[in-house]
Amino acid sequence: MIKLSNQISFILFILAVVMFGSCSKENPEQNYLAKVDDSYLTDSELAKDIDTNNIQQSRKSEFIRNWVDTEVLYKEALDKNIDNEEEYVRITQKAKKELAKSFLIQKFFDEHPVEFKPQDLIDYYESRKATFKLFFDTYLYNALSFDDEDKAILFRSTLIESDWNRATNVFRGDESIKSENANLLLYDYQIQPYSLCLVIQELQPGEASIVLNLEPNRYTVVQLIKKYTKDEIPEFEIIKDKVEERYLTFKKQEMLKEYLNALYAKYKVKIK
Known part of the structure; x- marks a missing residue:
């Protein structure tokens, strides 16, 4: 299957100079963010590329600086007639075809979604x-982390007296919870940090770990659901x-x- 996101990203990289160079040549807003000759970067233009409501000032400044760099390089390229060079024209035309192809395929699948039961x-x-066979030892487990050790201890006690769903429901919405993951299926080498993997390897199915302090201000309880050995095939519901x-x-x-x-x-x- 064509990887549309990767392909489009590559093509956009090729066309970056052209795309940026064609940026806003309409009457600029008075509060434009940056200008290079008759090209302006406005708030509305910026909002088309990044989420301006949830962005750090440093990231915004970096984007603006990149825009300016691209604009001045593009204008210098035009001044030196780079856009008329044979190789430039060839690559640009090819990139336009690839970009149009990718958009067409994306449009096709948007209009014809795969339906299934x-x-x-x-x-x-x-x-x-056979294609779902596991290549390494694999662990199916639950994990919940707190930034409060006492809460983690209390959660573990609740878990031992009930089950994972009931225990997590008791603590639902607790502000000390840093992360919650249920039914994680990971190869052994994917479990990080490695010390966590070592703990999980020693657990029996259904068993909960002690409260683990493997990272600063992070207190974690894990529960092993099942271990799969290399070459096993997980059940359908699991994968x-x-x-x-x-x-x-x-x-x-x-x-x-x-x-x-x-x-x-x-x-x-x-x-x-």
């Missing part, structure tokens, strides 16, 4: 079970999201192939 995912999983992701990719590949076949006929393609 729950049974379709199960059938896909059953027919391709349902991964199955859906692969299924959608598979169906999009099929749909794109059919779309291309129709376009081949429309534009009378001949390949010698």
Whole structure:
């Protein structure tokens, strides 16, 4: 499947000078953020590229500086007729085609979303079970971290007396909670820090760890649900999201192939 986000990012990089150079040549607002000759960066232009409501001043300043750098380099390139050089024209035309292609494909999938039923995912999983085999020892576990050790101790006691869902419901909304993760499925090498992995490896299914202080001001309780050894295949419900992701990719590949076949006929393609 074509990775649209990566492809578009690459093409935008190629076209960066052109895109920035065409920025706002309308009558500028009086409170423009920056200007280079007759090019202006206004608040409205900035808002098209970044979330201006949730951005640090340092990040905003960096963006403005990058805009200015691009503008002056673009204008100098025009002054030296770079835009008329054969290689520049060739690459720009190619990039425009690639960008248009990516937007068309994205538009196609937006207008033709993949529709499926729950049974379709199960059938896909059953027919391709071997492809979901695990490459390393893997752990399915829950984890909850607090910035208050006493709360972590109390949570662990509640967990031991009940179960994960009941215990987390008791502490729902507690401001001392730093992170909560349920049904995490990770290869052993993915579990960080490594000291946490060592603790989980020693747990039995259903067992809760002691309160762990593996990072400053972070008190964590983990509960092992199940361990999978290398080459095992997790149950469908455990990897349902991964199955859906692969299924959608598979169906999009099929749909794109059919779309291309129709376009081949429309534009009378001949390949010698």
